[in-house]
Amino acid sequence: MTNDKNQKTFTLKNDETGQEFTLPVLEGTCGPPVIDIRKLYAETGHFTFDPSFTATGSCKSRLTFIDGEKGILMHRGYTIEELAEKSSFLEVAYLLLNGDLPTKPEFDKFQTNITYHTMVHEQINYFFRGFRRDAHPMAVMCGVVGGLSAFYHDSLDIWDPEQREISAHRLIAKIPTLAAMTYKYTMGQPFMYPRNDLSFSENFLYMCFGMPPEPFKLNPILADAMDKILILHADHEQNASTSTVRLAGSSQANPFACVASGIASLWGPSHGGANQAVLEMLDQIGHKDNIPEYLEKAKDKDDPFRLMGFGHRVYKNFDPRAGVLKKACHDVLEDLGIDDPRLELAMELERIALEDPYFVDRKLFPNVDFYSGIILKAMGFPTSMFTVLFAVARTVGWVSQWKEMIEEPALRIGRPRQLYTGPDQRPYVPIDKRK
Ligand code: SDX
Numbered sequence: 001m002t003n004d005k006n007q008k009t010f011t012l013k014n015d016e017t018g019q020e021f022t023l024p025v026l027e028g029t030c031g032p033p034v035i036d037i038r039k040l041y042a043e044t045g046h047f048t049f050d051p052s053f054t055a056t057g058s059c060k061s062r063l064t065f066i067d068g069e070k071g072i073l074m075h076r077g078y079t080i081e082e083l084a085e086k087s088s089f090l091e092v093a094y095l096l097l098n099g100d101l102p103t104k105p106e107f108d109k110f111q112t113n114i115t116y117h118t119m120v121h122e123q124i125n126y127f128f129r130g131f132r133r134d135a136h137p138m139a140v141m142c143g144v145v146g147g148l149s150a151f152y153h154d155s156l157d158i159w160d161p162e163q164r165e166i167s168a169h170r171l172i173a174k175i176p177t178l179a180a181m182t183y184k185y186t187m188g189q190p191f192m193y194p195r196n197d198l199s200f201s202e203n204f205l206y207m208c209f210g211m212p213p214e215p216f217k218l219n220p221i222l223a224d225a226m227d228k229i230l231i232l233h234a235d236h237e238q239n240a241s242t243s244t245v246r247l248a249g250s251s252q253a254n255p256f257a258c259v260a261s262g263i264a265s266l267w268g269p270s271h272g273g274a275n276q277a278v279l280e281m282l283d284q285i286g287h288k289d290n291i292p293e294y295l296e297k298a299k300d301k302d303d304p305f306r307l308m309g310f311g312h313r314v315y316k317n318f319d320p321r322a323g324v325l326k327k328a329c330h331d332v333l334e335d336l337g338i339d340d341p342r343l344e345l346a347m348e349l350e351r352i353a354l355e356d357p358y359f360v361d362r363k364l365f366p367n368v369d370f371y372s373g374i375i376l377k378a379m380g381f382p383t384s385m386f387t388v389l390f391a392v393a394r395t396v397g398w399v400s401q402w403k404e405m406i407e408e409p410a411l412r413i414g415r416p417r418q419l420y421t422g423p424d425q426r427p428y429v430p431i432d433k434r435k
Pocket of ligand 1: 235236238239240269270271272274298299305306307308309310311312313314362364367368369
């Protein structure tokens with residue numbers, strides 16, 4: 001419906017009272033329009049009900065657009081395929097944070113800012129000492145990143161644009177350092193200090209795989225693959241962990257605490273933990289002859305087994321990131337001369353699943369996690385580190401989405417409501433009177 005002011009509207013009718021309610025429809029640059037229900041409860045006395053928010057727009061955003069039906073992913077209007085092929089992770093970070101691709105001087109200044117924030121306070125080293133060496137790296141990251149706000153009192157005024165920018169740069173720069181320290185700690189190896197002469201991804205690989213007694217042999221193929229993987233995981237609209245960061249930030253919590261909440265949410269196997277689960281699944285399947293048995297398990301509602309790395313809340317077509325990673329998988333393994341049987345197994349699993357009506361009818365395609373683990377394994381990372389690497393990349397998205405939210409006029413604390421199905425009011429019964 002369109003009313004006389006060319007404002008598109010949606011009209012609801014209460015069948016009981018016959019009363020009609022007109023709600024404005026808002027339209028974005030692309031994607032589905034939204035029904036603005038901000039006045040719904042005041043005007044109708046009703047809430048909406050959408051427990052996993054699959055049909056709910058939680059915010060306006062200019063960062064990332066996803067078309068799940070067409071398999072499109074864009075950051076500030078640039079497709080993920082073009083960015084993965086032509087850009088760098090740090091340039092994508094600038095794009096997400098600031099809205100446009102940087103000029104050379106802008107990029108150089110940004111790169112210098114990030115580089116000179118990569119070190120962490122020496123006291124943070126002692127945080128690690130409290131963890132067991134065999135703690136899951138994501139547990140360590142939750143703890144250490146949560147403690148970061150204890151070190152940066154000078155950049156916690158979220159209303160000061162300069163302090164917001166410093167916090168953003170500190171998080172983007174320090175999370176890789178903490179991730180590498182987490183890896184070194186689990187390996188029982190000494191921490192490697194960041195090097196200012198290396199690029200973002202080169203430095204990250206150096207801090208992970210460098211060893212004090214000998215010079216680090218940088219492999220440009222691995223550095224390029226790392227950078228591509230980070231680009232592909234940088235941001236993804238209002239996914240579970242980003243929504244967690246936004247909700248935490250809506251209470252005006254500091255950005256370090258908000259990113260720590262995002263790390264906790266990302267850890268789940270339905271979300272960022274899936275990349276680790278894919279490798280474990282491939283090792284469980286073991287051989288392509290076992291694929292049919294496991295596909296039957298994945299279809300069996302009584303069996304908890306799911307095809308990890310398959311399906312997506314939004315993509316009901318190929319996840320465009322999976323396509324880029326599948327190609328990168330081949331390139332990296334071939335360049336490194338690695339013959340990982342898991343790649344052949346994954347491709348055979350994908351081929352058979354995509355011919356199976358169960359997966360085709362439910363539009364279950366490989367997602368970003370299906371191939372990423374095979375590359376990360378080839379680079380030398382243990383599966384337990386895979387979600388940490390996802391967090392290194394997604395910190396850019398979390399920080400950019402947090403910054404966008406704080407800069408929105410009239411920030412309000414997020415406060416969903418509910419449909420109450422518990423007991424109606426009843427009197428308290430003393431314990432000696434209870435049956
Ligand atoms: C990420 O949101 C994001 O953007 C996330 C992410 C990002 O960049 O931030 O893209 C990163 O989290 C990718 C997803 C990683 N997770 C996995 O790979 C775990 C395996 N996938 C499933 O858990 C599942 O597909 C989800 C959680 C990803 C999506 O769940 P949905 O949208 O709630 O899917 P659904 O439950 O509505 O599925 C519809 C049907 C169901 O069967 P029916 O009830 O219709 O009979 O498909 C089935 C599901 O049982 N199904 C699967 C399946 N995924 C869904 N069956 C077998 N194996 C699967 N993987």
